[in-house]
Amino acid sequence: MSDQTALEEKPEDETEDDYALRDRVVNAAVEAARAGERAQLEEVFEPLHPADIADLLEQVEIDDRNAILKLAGDYIDGEILSEIDEDIRDSVIEALEPEVLAGAVRELESDDVVDLIEGLDTEQQGAIIEVLDVVDRIAVEQALSYPEYSAGRLMQREVVIAPEHWNVGDAIDHMRAQDDLPEQFYHIILVDPRHRPTSYVTLGRLMSSRREVKLSDITEESFRTFDVTEDEGDVAYAFNQYHLISAPVVDEEGRLVGIITIDDAMAILDEEHEEDVLRLGGVGDESLSNSTLEIVKRRFPWLAVNLATAILASLVISIFEDVLAAVVALAVLMPIVASMGGNAGTQSMTVAVRSIATRDLTAANAFRVIRREAGAGLLNGFIFAVVMGIVGLVWFGQPMIGVVIAVAMVINLLAAGLAGVLIPIVLDRFKIDPALASGTFVTTVTDVVGFFAFLGLASMVLL
Amino acid sequence: MSDQTALEEKPEDETEDDYALRDRVVNAAVEAARAGERAQLEEVFEPLHPADIADLLEQVEIDDRNAILKLAGDYIDGEILSEIDEDIRDSVIEALEPEVLAGAVRELESDDVVDLIEGLDTEQQGAIIEVLDVVDRIAVEQALSYPEYSAGRLMQREVVIAPEHWNVGDAIDHMRAQDDLPEQFYHIILVDPRHRPTSYVTLGRLMSSRREVKLSDITEESFRTFDVTEDEGDVAYAFNQYHLISAPVVDEEGRLVGIITIDDAMAILDEEHEEDVLRLGGVGDESLSNSTLEIVKRRFPWLAVNLATAILASLVISIFEDVLAAVVALAVLMPIVASMGGNAGTQSMTVAVRSIATRDLTAANAFRVIRREAGAGLLNGFIFAVVMGIVGLVWFGQPMIGVVIAVAMVINLLAAGLAGVLIPIVLDRFKIDPALASGTFVTTVTDVVGFFAFLGLASMVLL
Numbered sequence: 067m068s069d070q071t072a073l074e075e076k077p078e079d080e081t082e083d084d085y086a087l088r089d090r091v092v093n094a095a096v097e098a099a100r101a102g103e104r105a106q107l108e109e110v111f112e113p114l115h116p117a118d119i120a121d122l123l124e125q126v127e128i129d130d131r132n133a134i135l136k137l138a139g140d141y142i143d144g145e146i147l148s149e150i151d152e153d154i155r156d157s158v159i160e161a162l163e164p165e166v167l168a169g170a171v172r173e174l175e176s177d178d179v180v181d182l183i184e185g186l187d188t189e190q191q192g193a194i195i196e197v198l199d200v201v202d203r204i205a206v207e208q209a210l211s212y213p214e215y216s217a218g219r220l221m222q223r224e225v226v227i228a229p230e231h232w233n234v235g236d237a238i239d240h241m242r243a244q245d246d247l248p249e250q251f252y253h254i255i256l257v258d259p260r261h262r263p264t265s266y267v268t269l270g271r272l273m274s275s276r277r278e279v280k281l282s283d284i285t286e287e288s289f290r291t292f293d294v295t296e297d298e299g300d301v302a303y304a305f306n307q308y309h310l311i312s313a314p315v316v317d318e319e320g321r322l323v324g325i326i327t328i329d330d331a332m333a334i335l336d337e338e339h340e341e342d343v344l345r346l347g348g349v350g351d352e353s354l355s356n357s358t359l360e361i362v363k364r365r366f367p368w369l370a371v372n373l374a375t376a377i378l379a380s381l382v383i384s385i386f387e388d389v390l391a392a393v394v395a396l397a398v399l400m401p402i403v404a405s406m407g408g409n410a411g412t413q414s415m416t417v418a419v420r421s422i423a424t425r426d427l428t429a430a431n432a433f434r435v436i437r438r439e440a441g442a443g444l445l446n447g448f449i450f451a452v453v454m455g456i457v458g459l460v461w462f463g464q465p466m467i468g469v470v471i472a473v474a475m476v477i478n479l480l481a482a483g484l485a486g487v488l489i490p491i492v493l494d495r496f497k498i499d500p501a502l503a504s505g506t507f508v509t510t511v512t513d514v515v516g517f518f519a520f521l522g523l524a525s526m527v528l529l
Numbered sequence: 530m531s532d533q534t535a536l537e538e539k540p541e542d543e544t545e546d547d548y549a550l551r552d553r554v555v556n557a558a559v560e561a562a563r564a565g566e567r568a569q570l571e572e573v574f575e576p577l578h579p580a581d582i583a584d585l586l587e588q589v590e591i592d593d594r595n596a597i598l599k600l601a602g603d604y605i606d607g608e609i610l611s612e613i614d615e616d617i618r619d620s621v622i623e624a625l626e627p628e629v630l631a632g633a634v635r636e637l638e639s640d641d642v643v644d645l646i647e648g649l650d651t652e653q654q655g656a657i658i659e660v661l662d663v664v665d666r667i668a669v670e671q672a673l674s675y676p677e678y679s680a681g682r683l684m685q686r687e688v689v690i691a692p693e694h695w696n697v698g699d700a701i702d703h704m705r706a707q708d709d710l711p712e713q714f715y716h717i718i719l720v721d722p723r724h725r726p727t728s729y730v731t732l733g734r735l736m737s738s739r740r741e742v743k744l745s746d747i748t749e750e751s752f753r754t755f756d757v758t759e760d761e762g763d764v765a766y767a768f769n770q771y772h773l774i775s776a777p778v779v780d781e782e783g784r785l786v787g788i789i790t791i792d793d794a795m796a797i798l799d800e801e802h803e804e805d806v807l808r809l810g811g812v813g814d815e816s817l818s819n820s821t822l823e824i825v826k827r828r829f830p831w832l833a834v835n836l837a838t839a840i841l842a843s844l845v846i847s848i849f850e851d852v853l854a855a856v857v858a859l860a861v862l863m864p865i866v867a868s869m870g871g872n873a874g875t876q877s878m879t880v881a882v883r884s885i886a887t888r889d890l891t892a893a894n895a896f897r898v899i900r901r902e903a904g905a906g907l908l909n910g911f912i913f914a915v916v917m918g919i920v921g922l923v924w925f926g927q928p929m930i931g932v933v934i935a936v937a938m939v940i941n942l943l944a945a946g947l948a949g950v951l952i953p954i955v956l957d958r959f960k961i962d963p964a965l966a967s968g969t970f971v972t973t974v975t976d977v978v979g980f981f982a983f984l985g986l987a988s989m990v991l992l
Contacts, residue, residue: 089893117770125894238736247737248761250615250774252715269732273701304801307580309792311713329772332795336769339802340883346806348872354880354889359903365876369869369909376868377920384861390853392848397860398847401867401976405839406832409811413828416810417817420803428553428815431588442822446832449825457840513864 091123099133107138107387120149123158124355131163135161142166144174144182153355159190167276168197173455175249176205177222177330177343184210198306219300220334221315221324224248228281230256230264235277238268250327252311256281263314265289291316294323303425305331320340342423344388345501346416367398371506379404379513386521395462396524399471406450407512409480414486415508419500424489436487443483447476466527474520478512485486544923559589562596570601583612586621587818598624605629607637607645615648616818631660633694638712639668640685640793647673649681680764681757683797684778684787687711691744693719700730713790715774719744724784726777728752754779758785761797766888768794768921805886806966808880811835834969842867842976849984852992858925861985862934866983869913870975872940877902877949878971882963883955899950906946910939929990937983939977948974 099464106427111119123131123146131154135142139162147170150158156327159167171179171194181203183191188206190209195203201205205223212218226247228237237254241247253336265285275284291314292301304310312327348368352361383390383400390397418435427435451472459468489507490500561569573581586594594617600606602625610633611620634657634954636641642665646654656664656672668686675681681852689710691700692828700717705708716729728748737746754777755764767850768775768791807813810973811831815824846853846863853860884890890898914935922931952970953963 089891091713092891092893092904094713115771117772121889124889125891127897183822239940241736244737247733249733251733252774268737270710270712270714273704273732274707306579306795310534311715328791329774330797331799332769332791335795336802337798339799339806342885343802343806343809344879347808347875349876351881352880354884354894354898357907361880361901361905362908364911365873365905368876369872369913372872373865373869373916376865379696379868380861380865387857387861391857394850394854397853397863398843398850399866401980402836402839402843403848404864405842405976406836406861409832409835412826413812413831414809416807416812417815420806422815424803426584426587428552428555428588430555431817434590435817437655437823438824439734441830445821445825446829450832450836454837473563476821497721497762509868513868517864 069110069513080127091349092125092350095122095128095134096126099130099137102137107484108141111138111141115146116143117149119146120151121368124151125156125229128157128357128451129169131158132161135418138168139163140169144170144172144178145318147171147180148174148178149355152357153353155182156186156190159186159194164193167194167446171197172199175224176202176209178211179206179422201430214297214379215298216294217292217296217298217315217326218323220298220301220330221294221326223324224251225255225258225314225325226251226253227255227322228267230258230282231484232281232427233277234272234275234279234281234284235271235305236280238277239315250510251325252327253286253325254281255314255325258321259321261320263291263316263322266314268311289313291320292326294318299338301326302331302338307425332491338423342419342501345499346419346505348505350502367428368506375506375510375513378510379517380519382514383521384516385523389521389525393467393524393528395464395467396521399458399462399467400517400520402454403471403478404473404513406475407482407516408509409441409482410446410479411482411486411508414443414483415490418487418490419504422494422500427491432491436484436491439481439483440485441483443480444476447479450479451475456518467524470520471528473523474516476499477519481515482512548593555585555588558597559586559593562600564592567600570597571604572661574601574828579608580612581961583947584616587614587617587816591620591820594621595624599639602626602739603629605633607633607635607641610634611641611645613638614695614818616816617714618645618650619653622649622657627656629871630657634660634664635665638685638687639665639672640683642669643682644674674842675704676980677788678761679757680755680759680761680778680789681786683761683837684757684789685711686787687714688718688777688785688788689714689716690718690720690726690785691730691736693721693742694744696740697735697744697747700735700744700888701740714788715790716749716787716788717744718785719748720779720785720961722783725782726754726779726785727779728774729772731753752776754783755789757781762801763787765794765797765801769798770888801886805882805895805964808962809882809968811968813965831969836970838976840974841973842980844985845977847982849980849988850986852984856930856987856991858927858930859991862925862930863980863983864938865917866934866978867939867979869938869981870945871972872945873906873909873942874949874971874975875968876951877906878967881950884966885957885963895954899947902946902950903943903948905938910942913942930987933986933990934983936949936986937979940982941979944978945971945975 095107095110098110125133133187135158142162160161183194195206198206209219226241253268254272255263255266257263267281267284268286271284288308288310290308294315294317310328312325314322315324318322350364352364418427455468455472456474458471460464485508490504493500493503537894558573561573569977586597598621599825605625646657658669661669672682689704716731717735718726718729729752730744730747731749751771751773755773755778757778773791778784778789780786782964800812813827814925815827865923881890917932917938921934948971953967956963956966
């Protein structure tokens with residue numbers, strides 16, 4: 067019982083550790099589930115936000131998760147379900163009783179149902195769509211007909227509209243007469259007679275304007291619409307760039323079909339960042355919920371590609387076996403040149419990949435950025451050349467080794483700067499995600515150039 | 530003139546290329562500025578959003594930027610100014626005429642003024658605060674008294690409040706009688722007699738409820754408050770985790786001092802991600818606007834640390850000079866072991882750092898994650914051991930070289946998996962940002978373990 071007490075003691079405290087589900091809570095839930103104590107489990111869940119219960123289910127071992135679901139499956143409502151990570155969602159859904167699942171799904175808005183089921187297989191999708199009432203079913207099937215990751219998947223269909231000629235009084239009376247307004251809305255969208263959105267008015271502005279003011283006189287400048295097929299990443303970018311709160315979605319004819327709100331755009335922005343970070347780290351798509359076997363399967367291809375490039379670098383080294391056999395100091399020093407190149411290349415690449423993602427690196431300034439990276443590579447190259455020249459000389463007592471490593475350092479850091487910025491730009495031109503593939507290419511360049519320059523120079527100078 | 534025409538042709542088109550400021554537009558602005566054609570420059574700016582004009586100023590060369598500001602400095606309003614990247618903000622502000630700057634600043638809300646000036650030096654700050662009217666000046670000085678990166682800096686002070694006992698009609702009448710409602714607001718905050726926020730009601734819910742309904746009966750469950758000193762990163766996390774639209778900020782006594790809205794939280798989420806990505810890439814804090822010298826200065830420390838660890842790895846290699854001199858094949862193959870370890874370590878580390886940032890990796894599941902990484906490291910180690918064993922045997926015709934590289938591969942991938950997850954966890958415990966420092970430690974481990982295992986085994990088996 068001490069766990070619950072500890073929890074209740076500081077419900078308002080918002081320090082970092084409170085966001086993380088403290089292990090106390092997780093352990094209390096696991097203990098209750100293992101002991102089959104339903105009341106105790108409910109007591110643990112009671113003060114938690116649905117998003118935190120979902121996190122808890124993600125953090126426990128598979129067996130414990132199943133025990134929790136078996137004991138308190140009917141506690142899982144639509145909100146918890148839609149918060150659960152996609153990687154374990156199908157197994158959670160499978161563990162729920164059909165009528166519990168149906169109840170959970172029915173309480174969701176149609177856009178949340180779409181979000182819930184779009185990652186599931188067709189069979190599970192069908193089973194869930196079946197339990198919806200007709201209106202929701204049509205809405206969900208309509209949404210699923212739009213491309214994956216499109217504005218059409220992201221939008222909600224419930225919107226509040228007004229003809230352009232209305233005044234504030236008309237709008238207020240109209241809204242107050244309706245009894246099925248959306249749960250969350252921030253704007254009234256003005257539409258022309260063909261149902262095409264032309265501008266919008268915020269509720270706050272409406273509240274502070276006199277009844278006779280025309281809606282068209284208090285519209286917001288920030289108004290912009292999205293195509294129903296537009297990529298959700300671009301939508302999220304535009305929300306952040308232009309400070310949008312909500313934006314109408316239109317079909318090919320420009321007619322209003324739904325609305326996207328900033329909370330959904332924020333979630334997408336977060337997902338896109340997550341994807342970028344993981345791809346830059348050579349991981350692709352994985353989460354903590356994945357099993358050992360799953361992560362081995364997901365990481366293997368990246369390591370295999372790396373092995374191929376590492377072997378390529380070794381082939382370069384093998385060209386210079388003679389000089390390596392003659393001067394063993396070269397074998398000791400050569401990883402330094404490659405390592406510095408790899409690091410400098412990763413620096414340039416990280417900046418370039420990020421700048422492409424934030425649309426800051428464009429054709430307009432590409433040349434300036436390339437020149438800057440080359441300059442920085444050269445400059446850092448000279449600095450570290452001096453340092454390493456001295457290290458090489460002092461360590462091995464041979465001035466020429468110092469010279470060789472110094473020159474190789476300059477060459478490789480220049481190559482690193484150029485490769486780091488050029489490779490992402492070229493990949494982006496070919497519509498390949500720079501975050502996905504740049505790393506391998508950049509380190510291949512710096513390894514090959516580094517070993518080739520260092521050992522090549524050495525064989526010219528020292529043999 | 531063709532540039533402007535091309536722009537106007539597709540003002541509604543929302544493809545990816547339209548978000549990026551196309552070079553046409555940038556070039557047109559630069560040409561106009563160089564030619565001193567003010568009308569032409571205005572024509573380029575006219576259709577652009579303030580955020581895009583700010584991007585344009587960031588993307589041009591320094592000389593061109595100054596030419597643009599000289600020609601059309603008075604075009605720069607508060608909105609453009611507050612969108613400009615912090616790295617060039619001070620130089621832009623310096624280039625503006627004092628009265629232009631004063632005009633731009635006066636039109637901003639107090640929270641935007643804070644955001645604008647918090648990165649500036651004291652002198653520039655003072656000059657800007659001076660031009661504000663008394664009310665705004667007090668608000669800005671109050672905000673600056675809160676810690677940097679705190680909720681107090683992020684919040685706006687304009688809030689709409691209501692006593693808890695009011696009904697819907699009271700609230701609507703009250704709002705409609707006011708003439709200084711905030712420009713953007715989404716909730717009415719209920720406060721107790723001591724001015725402490727207790728819950729809130731959305732404007733949409735207010736519109737759809739009958740006049741006699743009590744406000745306290747239609748409050749939102751999502752309500753939560755932030756401490757004025759709370760870290761802005763934690764605020765952004767909470768907005769995303771709990772789907773908040775706005776949240777009151779309270780002082781030590783729990784009294785309402787302001788409100789944070791989701792658009793500001795989204796901007797912070799974006800900045801935090803940016804910081805994480807750059808730190809993971811070993812760059813720290815930099816933007817495309819930085820000059821060559823500035824980026825050399827910022828990247829140098831990271832490269833210097835890397836040099837130190839690379840020399841450490843070389844020292845390990847130098848222990849085994851004898852075996853390297855005897856079997857030159859080892860020098861050819863040894864970078865492969867280190868490279869695979871480095872990659873596998875980066876994979877584990879990326880997942881761990883991200884999971885710590887998203888509060889998914891906690892004390893509750895740390896042991897499971899460590900076990901999983903060790904398992905994945907071993908499994909991938911065995912797979913690549915077999916592959917490299919064969920490669921080594923075929924390439925150099927010596928079975929024992931194949932065995933040595935195979936065993937070293939297993940050892941190093943296990944080390945990589947463990948270091949990749951343990952190092953971020955330990956750094957986080959010591960309150961050091963894992964994104965900042967993990968990379969160096971992880972590659973040091975994989976380099977040292979890789980070379981030591983490979984060459985150590987070789988000297989036992991082959992000498």
